[in-house]
Amino acid sequence: MSSELETYKPILERIRWDQNGLVPVIAQDAVSGTVLMFAWMNHEALAKTIELKRAVYFSRSRKKLWFKGEESGHVQHVKSLRMDCDQDVLLLQVEQVGGIACHTGRNSCFFEAYDWQAHTWFVDAPVLKNPDDIYDTK
Template identity: 60%
Template sequence: MSWLDAVQWNADGLVPVIAQDVSDGTVLMMAWMNREALQATLRCGEAVYWSRSRQRLWHKGESSGHVQRIHAIRLDCDGDTLLLSVEQLGGIACHTGRRSCFYNVLDNGDWQVTEPVVTDPARIYGSTDDER
């Protein structure tokens, strides 16, 4: 059996992927991969995802320069989720200009923004939709 066959792809041929900063354990983002994206990630050593909105491969950082260098790829016990240990080059993983996409915290029934914008997304992309 191929290592790719151990992954439990969903009905769309995708698997959810969590990217975690290798330096401090911060969960940076969640995205999707198909077989081609996972193979490309392994081949180039940087995160390559499947963009569901654009229906194409998306090399993280292709617009921003904020690439994710792979340190380890892990498959969970059910085979249906990947965890990437990454070095986040450029310091920003989120298209909103924040370090992490997980900057909203539920507090007494309200979402509270807990992380500042590090760089204005318009300065990075020209618009905020380029890295989604």
């Protein structure tokens, strides 16, 4: 265990990590209460998040740390860190810089809602910024 992780060992040991050494994380706007996104953290991501008071996740697809906003500039400053009663889910209450948490250019990743009458999904949140303007996709 690195010295950085050793510093946070008592905090990390309280969490019930899954078989891959990950814990699910919900990011919520600290002021409005809007659920912004869902992601994963490993031990190192959580230690960095605590150290920097900035959201750092673990990208399962890229298999590396993901400093939220490293490409988009839309960082999340952590205002509160909470753990659920089973100690297997974390809740970050954050200040979302730039107002965009989702890679689709929306405020929240939860922009599709279910219509109980029509039995279909519909988009209920506008794109605030074109993703091509956020990320270097060219």
